[in-house]
Amino acid sequence: MRADLEGFLSLDRVVHEPARLVILTVLAQAEEVEFRFLERVSGLTKGNLSSHISRLEEAGYLAVKKFFRGKLPATSLKITRSGRSALKGYREQLNRALQRRG
């Protein structure tokens, strides 16, 4: 197999999905982020965003905290150490693959 293709094919598929890449990118810039902010900046629907969050939670890349602010339920998300290293690794791998491609 060509080396550049191999580089692309070995990318972490959990991170590579565009919506999940956006979620992790945002979370990596903060200590904690509320669902509402992610909904606004990603432009994703609640359902779509929730399913991507669940996928990232299953992979251990983020932690979800549900709580009440007054009487209103709220959700807060935090990137985990493995999420941070997966995002870093993904970017490095992608850069290498792009460089090989020229």
Next chain:
Amino acid sequence: MGDAIGEHFQPSLKELSELEKLTRAYGKFSRDAVGLGHVLGGGLVFLSAYLLGHHVHLGVFGRLLLGAGPFAWILGKEWLRGHYYQFSGRVQQPKRVWEDVLLAMLTGVTESISLTTTGFVVHGLLQDFSWRLALSSLVYAALLLAMPFMVWRYLRAPYEFVVGVALLALAALLLSGSPLAGTPRAAVVLGFLQVSNVVALVMVLVGFVEHMEFLKLRRKMRALKEAA
């Protein structure tokens, strides 16, 4: 999302970098920045320093109102943070490594200043005791001793520390009717009032710049929503 990293449906590196900047700028309003909160704090510092410096006669109600200023300011800035600046959900700014050390140092310095000043007040009171002086000294000392706690709990960012400590010190002087007035230490109070005016001006400017940044950020976020 725009064009490609590798495929045309992927967010581009430029878009991801924009998103990072936007998140950081929004997150700043969870701790470092508070825009109009700084403007209000600066205004209140200026007003308190002016009233003290010009010996404006204030009744008990007026004194209480201005003395409650720092507490009202803390409530106001926290409200602005949660309901105005972070209008689209909370984003907590990441903690920097040196922050805890700085906070511990600021709290320690405040504690030593407040204890030393309280010591001077008690010493002055013991030398020339009167009930009127005792009452005003008690109020003064109570506010001074509350300072380290307020710093540790509510004045965690450097600008907030400066405004908050200035406001608390001015409130202590206003509420107690300045027990230092007429003593050699009055010169110290006068110097403090001059510093307070500079602090007030800087805070108003800082707050104004932060608020302008916020307005720009809000326009960007509204455009994102419309684009979605």
